[in-house]
Amino acid sequence: MxxxxxxxxxxxxxxxxxxxxxxxxxxxxxxxxxxxxxxxxxxxxxxxxxxxxxxxxxxxxxxxxxxxxxxxxxxxxxxxxxxxxxxxxxxxxxxxxxxxxxxxxxxxxxxxxxxxxxxxxxxxxxxxxxxxxxxxxxxxxxxxxxxxxxxxxxxxxxxxxxxxxxxxxxxxxxxxxxxxxxxxxxxxxxxxxxxxxxxxxxxxxxxxxxxxxxxxxxxxxxxxxxxxxxxxxxxxxxxxxxxxxxxxxxxxxxxxxxRVRAIHRLLHGLPVADAVAALDGLFRVRRLSVPLPEAQAALAEAARAGNAFLLAGDGAFHLVDRPDPALLARTVPAGHPEAWRSLDATVLHATLLGHVWHIPEDSPAHIAYLHDATTTVTKAERDGETAVLLHPVREEVVRDLARQGATMPRKSTSFxxxxxxxxxxxxxxx
The missing domain is CATH 3.90.1530.10 (Conserved hypothetical protein from pyrococcus furiosus pfu- 392566-001, ParB domain)
Structure with a gap:
C-alpha cells in the first residue's frame, strides 16, 4: 500500500x-x-x-x-x-x-x-x-x-x-x-x-x-x-x-x-492525589510548581526521551515519565508496530487507564476528551478531578501508522x- x-x-x-x-x-x-x-x-x-x-x-x-x-x-x-x-x-x-x-x-x-x-x-x-x-x-x-x-x-x-x-x-x-x-x-x-x-x-x-x-x-x-x-x-x-x-x-x-496538537483527558471522580499515589514504583513523578506554559515545555523535553504526561487538578503539575519497562511489556498489547506500542496515547489507555487507574475509556461518566489544555486544567481544579495533558504526535508518525493499517487509540491527535x-x-x- x-x-x-x-x-x-x-x-x-x-x-x-x-x-x-x-x-x-x-x-x-x-x-x-x-x-x-x-x-x-x-x-x-x-x-x-x-x-x-x-x-x-x-x-x-x-x-x-x-x-x-x-x-x-x-x-x-x-x-x-x-x-x-x-x-x-x-x-x-x-x-x-x-x-x-x-x-x-x-x-x-x-x-x-x-x-x-x-x-x-x-x-x-x-x-x-x-x-x-x-x-x-x-x-x-x-x-x-x-x-x-x-x-x-x-x-x-x-x-x-x-x-x-x-x-x-x-x-x-x-x-x-x-x-x-x-x-x-x-x-x-x-x-x-x-x-x-x-x-x-x-x-x-x-x-x-x-x-x-x-x-x-x-x-x-x-x-x-x-x-x-x-x-x-x-x-x-x-x-x-x-x-x-x-x-x-x-x-x-x-x-x-x-498543525498537529494533542487531545487531553479529564478523569472524572479521580483526585490527583489518588492518581499520583497509584503511580508509585511504576513511573517517575515530579511535582512542578510552574505556570502551564513552563509545565508543557517540561513535558515536551521529557517526551523526547520516552513516554511522558502531565497531571493537574490540585494547583500544581505532576510530570510523569520513565515508565517501568516490565509494566509496559505486561500491559501494552503485542502484535502492533513498535511505533504504535510506544505512543503516549497507547501507554495512557493500555497501561494507565486500563491497569493502573482502572478507568473505562469509553465511558463519558469516567472520562472526557478536551482539546484545550487551559480548559482541561481549569475544569479539573474546579471539580477536584485529574487532568492528563499529552504532548502532540508528529504528523509523519500518524501517516506511517495509517499506511501500515494501524489505528491509534481514540482521540490521539487534533489536526x-x-x-x-x-x-x-x-x-x-x-
Missing part, C-alpha cells in the same frame, strides 16, 4: 469529490456570519460553550449540531424541526448551481490554509482510498448517526488531507486562481481567524480537479466519528443514493501543512486548523 497522499495510479478508484448544492446562511437574515458559526461539535466545551454559542445568535449552527433537549430522540427531532424551519423561513438558502467550495482560513499568526469542500464518494476500507488513524467510540457514532438520520443532512465537514505532487498541479492552481476573486462570504470569528468561501462551478475546473484527485488517497485528519457515521448510514440505504457521499474539507498538505461549522451544509434531500 502506498503512503497516504501518494499517487494511486493503480488503485481501482481514488478520491472522488463531487459538486453539490450548498446550503448556506443568508447574511441578510442573521446578525452576522461569525455569530452563527461554531467549532466542530466535538471541540465545543459542554455545557458552557453550547450556551455561549446559543446566546450569540438565535440561528447559531450549534442548535443543529448539538441540540439541547431532555432525551436523545427529542434532541434529534428538535434539530430536524429547526433545520426545516430555517430553510422554510429563508434563514438557510440553497445555492442554485452545484459546485465545490474553495475554503480559506487565515489565523492570527498568519497561518493560511485553503482546501476544497465537496461531497466525497464513500469507499470501502479495503480500497485504501480514505485511511483512518484512530479508533472510534461506538456510542458517539450512534449519536451522530441518529442526528444525521433525523436531519437528513451533513451539518459540518470532516477534515481530510492528501499530499499533492508534480503530476497534480491543476488543483492548487485552480484554488489559488479562485482565491483571487471576490468570495461568496467572508467573516472573522471571535478567535481572530478569518474565513472566506468561493463557489467553484466551472466544468473544466471541476473536471481537472476530478482527474487530479483520482490519483490520490487521503488521511482522515479530523472527523473519524463522522466518517464512521457516513459509512454506517450508507450501509442502511440502497445504493445509489445521496448517502453514498459525505461532506468533507480536503486539504493538500504539500501546499498547506496542518488543525479545523473548518468552522455553519459556513456550508449539505442537505441530502436537495
Amino acid at each position: 502506498n503512503t497516504p497522499g501518494d499517487s494511486e495510479a493503480t488503485a481501482p478508484r481514488g478520491l472522488e469529490l463531487t459538486p453539490f448544492h450548498g446550503l448556506r446562511y443568508d447574511p441578510d437574515r442573521v446578525g452576522s456570519l461569525a455569530a452563527v458559526t461554531s467549532p466542530p461539535y466535538d471541540v465545543v466545551v459542554r455545557p458552557d460553550g453550547v450556551h455561549l454559542l446559543q446566546d450569540s445568535d438565535p440561528h447559531n449552527i450549534v442548535r443543529l449540531i448539538l441540540p439541547q433537549s431532555t432525551s436523545p430522540g427529542a434532541r434529534n427531532e428538535q434539530a430536524a424541526d429547526t433545520l426545516r424551519r430555517w430553510i422554510d423561513e429563508g434563514i438557510l438558502k440553497t445555492d442554485p448551481d452545484p459546485g465545490l467550495y474553495v475554503y480559506e482560513q487565515r489565523d492570527v499568526d498568519g497561518t493560511l490554509q485553503r482546501g476544497l469542500i465537496g461531497a466525497l464518494r464513500l469507499s470501502d476500507p479495503a480500497d485504501g482510498v480514505v485511511l483512518p488513524h484512530e479508533d472510534v467510540m461506538p456510542h458517539v457514532v450512534a449519536d451522530r448517526a441518529a442526528l444525521m438520520r433525523a436531519t437528513s443532512a451533513n451539518l459540518e465537514p470532516l477534515l481530510l488531507t492528501y499530499r499533492g505532487d508534480s503530476a497534480t498541479i491543476a488543483t492548487p492552481q485552480i484554488i489559488e486562481r479562485t482565491a483571487e476573486k471576490p468570495p461568496l462570504l467572508a467573516t472573522t470569528t471571535d478567535d481572530g481567524v478569518s474565513h472566506r468561501l468561493w463557489a467553484l462551478t466551472d466544468r473544466a475546473d471541476l473536471a481537472a480537479i476530478r482527474a487530479d484527485l483520482a490519483r490520490h488517497q487521503a488521511l482522515i485528519a479530523d472527523g473519524h466519528h463522522r466518517w464512521a457515521t457516513y459509512r454506517r448510514l450508507r450501509a442502511e440505504h440502497p445504493s445509489p443514493s445521496p448517502w453514498d457521499y459525505g461532506l468533507v474539507l480536503l486539504v493538500d498538505t504539500a501546499h498547506y501543512p496542518l 488543525g486548523p479545523k473548518p468552522a461549522s455553519g459556513l456550508v451544509l449539505r442537505a441530502l434531500e436537495l
